[in-house]
Amino acid sequence: MKKLVLGISTALLTVIMCMAFAGCAGKVKGKTYVYEKYEITYADDVNEILKGVCDTAVATFATGLKGSEIQFKDDGTVVMAEISYKYEQDGKTVTVKNGDVKLGEYQVSGKKLETTLSSEKVGNISGLKSLKIVYKQK
Numbered sequence: 363m364k365k366l367v368l369g370i371s372t373a374l375l376t377v378i379m380c381m382a383f384a385g386c387a388g389k390v391k392g393k394t395y396v397y398e399k400y401e402i403t404y405a406d407d408v409n410e411i412l413k414g415v416c417d418t419a420v421a422t423f424a425t426g427l428k429g430s431e432i433q434f435k436d437d438g439t440v441v442m443a444e445i446s447y448k449y450e451q452d453g454k455t456v457t458v459k460n461g462d463v464k465l466g467e468y469q470v471s472g473k474k475l476e477t478t479l480s481s482e483k484v485g486n487i488s489g490l491k492s493l494k495i496v497y498k499q500k
Contacts, residue, residue: 388454388470390434395475395497397427405481408489416489423484423493432468432475432497473499 402420404413433441440449440458447465450457456468456475468477475497481490 390449390451390456390470390475392434392436394431394433394500396432396500397430398474398496398498400424400427400496401494403491403494405489405491412489416487419487420484420490420493427495431500475499 400420402416404416408416430443431441434449434456435441438448438450439446441447442458448459448461450459451470454470456470458465458468466477468475476494478492478494480492481487484490484493
């Protein structure tokens, strides 16, 4: 009987610890993320020539991202490109605002922070459907 109680207690404790660690892993408060990579999603009708043009345009856009950091402070501010904004986190979604104006939305996934921009957000690049930007926790 003691072994059964000990086994159930150990299993229950393991589940509780996993849930606690999973809950903490998604919080951005006090963490810094650095640019890692980008991923392009092309429009359905894009040809190879247009993909090349799109790749070049996005690579040029992404040069400004290299080495960039997003720092989430304990006081509810986030520093991006040396400018402070406010952020709110609701589950895995982080919203960055300047006053009442929403600047962007990010998704927390493990130790990654991701945002997906539509073609309009990156200058209406022909052939581009969306651009995902991925940051990794520092």
